[in-house]
Amino acid sequence: MAWAALPLSSVPLQNLRSFPDVRSLSWPTKTLCVHSHSLPRHASILLPPATAVATEDSHQQSAPAADSMPPLPPEAKRQRIAICDKLINVFSSRKMDEWRKLIAYSRQWPSLADSVLARILDKAQGAATPDEKLALQRLHRRLNSVHEELQIYNSLLQRFKDAPRYDWESIVALHRSDLIPSFFEHLENTVGGLSAVPREQAELAEMVAAVEASVAAHDQVSQDKDTMLDANASFSELLQAESMEAADATIDKLASDGRLNPALLLTMAKAYSAARETDYTKEEVKDVMAHLYFKAKEKFASEQPAEVRILKHLLTMEDPGQQRASCEEAFKPGAEVQTDKEDFLSTTPERLLTTMDAVLQAFDSQRGKSTMAGEAAGLMHPDVINRMRMLQQLVRQHFT
Numbered sequence: 575m576a577w578a579a580l581p582l583s584s585v586p587l588q589n590l591r592s593f594p595d596v597r598s599l600s601w602p603t604k605t606l607c608v609h610s611h612s613l614p615r616h617a618s619i620l621l622p623p624a625t626a627v628a629t630e631d632s633h634q635q636s637a638p639a640a641d642s643m644p645p646l647p648p649e650a651k652r653q654r655i656a657i658c659d660k661l662i663n664v665f666s667s668r669k670m671d672e673w674r675k676l677i678a679y680s681r682q683w684p685s686l687a688d689s690v691l692a693r694i695l696d697k698a699q700g701a702a703t704p705d706e707k708l709a710l711q712r713l714h715r716r717l718n719s720v721h722e723e724l725q726i727y728n729s730l731l732q733r734f735k736d737a738p739r740y741d742w743e744s745i746v747a748l749h750r751s752d753l754i755p756s757f758f759e760h761l762e763n764t765v766g767g768l769s770a771v772p773r774e775q776a777e778l779a780e781m782v783a784a785v786e787a788s789v790a791a792h793d794q795v796s797q798d799k800d801t802m803l804d805a806n807a808s809f810s811e812l813l814q815a816e817s818m819e820a821a822d823a824t825i826d827k828l829a830s831d832g833r834l835n836p837a838l839l840l841t842m843a844k845a846y847s848a849a850r851e852t853d854y855t856k857e858e859v860k861d862v863m864a865h866l867y868f869k870a871k872e873k874f875a876s877e878q879p880a881e882v883r884i885l886k887h888l889l890t891m892e893d894p895g896q897q898r899a900s901c902e903e904a905f906k907p908g909a910e911v912q913t914d915k916e917d918f919l920s921t922t923p924e925r926l927l928t929t930m931d932a933v934l935q936a937f938d939s940q941r942g943k944s945t946m947a948g949e950a951a952g953l954m955h956p957d958v959i960n961r962m963r964m965l966q967q968l969v970r971q972h973f974t
Contacts, residue, residue: 654689655693657686657689658686658689658690658693659693659697661686661690662690662693662694662697662713664676665713665717666713670716670720673717673720674720674724674756674759674760674763675763675766677720677721677724678724678760678763678764678766678767679763679766679767680767681767687721690717691714691717691718691721694710694713694714694717695710695711695714697710698710698711698714723756724760726752727756727757727760727761730749730752730753730757731761731764733745733749734781734785735781739784740871742784742785742788743788743791743792743839743840743843744843744844744846744847744850744867745847746785746788746789746792746843747792747840747843747844747847748843748844748847748848748851750789750792750793753785753789758782758786761778761782762782764778765778765779765782780958791836792840795836795837795840796840798837801835801837802837802840802841804833804837805835805837805838805840805841806841808828808833808834808838808841809838809841809842809845811824811828812824812825812828812866818862818865821866821869822869825866825869825870825873826873829873829874829877834870834873834874834877835874838870839870839871839874842866842867842870843867845863845867846863846864846866846867849863850863850864879929880919880920880921881921881925881926881928881929882929883919884904884919884921884926885926885929885930885933885962887900888900888901888904888965889958889961889962889965892961894964894968897965897968898968898972901923901926901968901969901972901973904919904920904921904926905920905921905922905923905973906920907920908920923969923973923974924974926969927966927969927970927974930962930965930966930969931966933962934959934962934963934966937959
């Protein structure tokens with residue numbers, strides 16, 4: 575759907591002025607040199623939704639889905655109960671801190687969780703002593719709490735998995751309070767549980783690291799309260815426009831005045847994400863918020879140094895031959911030309927190497943730190959970083 579085709583005049587921008595603040599990073603929407611694309615989105619591995627399976631006499635606190643399932647044959651039911659009893663013994667013998675890792679490492683847990691929890695209640699009812707009953711009830715309460723917590727984390731991870739990468743910044747802006755250390759610890763455990771499938775493990779690890787980077791960027795911008803206040807004022811000014819044409823002109827003016835910055839993009843990202851996720855916002859308003867947000871991101875991206883934009887383009891390529899050919903094009907001197915569909919940029923090998931050096935130094939400086947960003951770097955399977963190091967060698971070997 576072309577945003578320019580929206581019925582803009584029918585949606586007064588004044589209707590949008592109640593939205594809160596946000597921010598985001600850049601998103602190149604046009605092609606560079608040959609044809610540029612954003613970094614490829616990698617699929618993540620997420621535990622499937624829990625499937626409820628009723629155990630014998632599991633009439634307490636069983637999931638509704640279990641009621642609609644056909645009963646298990648007697649032998650299958652006995653086997654299921656035996657499996658549940660083994661898992662109950664495992665959880666009973668381990669510390670609560672270990673449960674999260676055990677669950678994240680298990681690909682069978684989602685289909686067993688409801689059965690295990692129901693079986694604990696069954697055993698509590700038939701306990702021989704009050705102390706045994708209390709211990710089983712406590713185990714059920716704690717295990718159910720951990721299970722529900724990890725389900726929330728998996729649901730949040732699924733949001734990132736389902737969204738294109740250029741939407742991740744808006745998800746971070748809206749759900750920042752949920753992106754806490756225990757969330758990333760669960761993702762680290764989930765990555766560790768994929769050791770038998772290295773490719774899937776690498777893809778999920780890279781995804782987690784990218785989310786971490788978005789969170790770190792979000793926090794860095796949010797720390798400057800004065801800048802955020804200025805961003806809110808700029809956003810309010812943008813919403814005063816009487817038409818989308820006027821709003822586009824305001825975005826251009828904000829950029830020329832140096833006020834189209836990460837803080838303003840963060841403000842717009844939160845407003846865009848909030849509008850998109852509520853059922854109480856008219857579709858026309860959602861379309862307008864999307865138009866404003868992506869227009870601002872495109873404008874901000876176009877103001878990035880040519881070296882950064884060319885580097886992003888080159889990193890989408892895995893074939894060294896293709897990278898070398900694109901470098902040859904990028905290193906040809908020429909005027910910078912922008913069209914509606916393509917941007918023609920050029921740089922020098924020295925400037926591109928300087929940019930790569932800065933990025934790699936920033937990446938290496940995060941390794942081993944105890945911050946969340948440092949932990950993410952430790953989780954990361956550095957496919958993109960490795961491609962950058964190889965690109966660095968290619969440029970030095972053939973162009974310097």
